[in-house]
Amino acid sequence: MGFFKKTVHHAKLNVPALVQVAAIAIIMIRCVDVLMVFNLLGWRGLLDFVQRSAQTWSLTLVFLGSLFLVFIEILCAFSVVKGRRWARWLYLGTQVVATGYLWAASLGYGYPELFSIAGSSRREIFHALVMQKLPDLLVLFLLFVPAPSRRFFRLQ
Template sequence: MEWFSKQRQSHARINAPALVQVAAIAIISTRCLDLFMLFNLMGMRGVADFVHRSVQTWSLTLVFLASLVLLCVEFRCAFVIMQGRNWGRWVYLATQVIAASYLGAASLGFGYPELFSISGETPRDIFTSLMMQKLPDMLVLLLLFMPAVSRRYFRLQ
């Protein structure tokens, strides 16, 4: 029973501010809710068709795999943010810039494939839809970067 007496070394902070906790939980919950709603909307058959369409060419496959990697990085960022690591919020910011840039470019016809794009009549409609989709992520970024307590929490690390 030697392993009961040893204390584990952890770099995690116990006293994360409430705003940081809310931001990390929001990242995880919005991503899980997005996946749940996608599966609910498309059904298992629709998801299988989506994956099948996504792997028909190399470029589609790379975009699909990149989106899955981006999802995993966002989950990792949420857990790292709870530990007080400053790089977690910067990587999360980078993921949001990458995702919004790609969605905007693909929706305006500059990126391939159109499978991963936002529909809209005009560029203004597309931009409005993109901003509405990214609003929760922008609010999370505000919680991580704007309040003094959040900045101080990440500066102390």
Template sequence: MEREVVQIFRKRSIHQAKLNVPTLVAVAAIAILTTRGLDLLMLLNLLGVRGMIDFVHRSVQTWALTLIFLGSLVMLCVEVRCAFVILKGRTWGRWVYLGTQVIAVSYLWASSLGWGYPELFSIPGESKREILRSLITQKLPDLLVLFLLFVPSRSRLFFKLQ
């Protein structure tokens, strides 16, 4: 009986050893989940229930706005999925997250310069430099997450070994 219990614990420790997530990777994944959750809570607090209903109503006025709105919701879901996949050590999760950030920054930059639907997603500013500074400030947490996923050697090694 004791031998079987010892073997069970040995098997568990072997499986757990494969799932030792480096602290920086865990912090990055938790940061993705936290920032997205807080973004939603802050938006709900800012707009209120009525404001959220109005926002959704304005977002579905035309097909183009509806596609942009649905695309943003899909990107939110993809980012949350990436956080869980990153914890499992799948390297594609960090690359997909990087892709979502490139898409988000590109669209925010373009819409802020008037090449999209600025009434939905745009950053206010008088000049391109001011808009870029605001955009970088707004995306700083995501840049830090990308740094934690790609730069430290422990993070790169973790994804390489999985």
């Protein structure tokens, strides 16, 4: 063998189906979100949004923060399949941050308008926010509640 050491990487084939479904759902939810933004704004509207976001530091930070959050969520999706405990907690954290910002922006405490939910009352906004975040809540449920998911993260 001499100078060369063989490193053997064993694939973890015992990933519960619920964890796999959750990871795929995270990626698909983010992809559909991006497609819906493109559909809503179109290319011209998207370029205008990026230009508006680059006009002030606060809007630029919100825009870059939202992109960073999407990348973190996708990283979490790949990491939960590997059994990384921190990934599901980080995903929970991203959802708390995103939901909190959406709620605040919808009540008029944040910018831009794209990151807010329209509604005539707090109750209406809250209902729309819960409906919008329902897929993410389901993913969190799949990662934290079923016994096979909890056992998988405990063993890793």
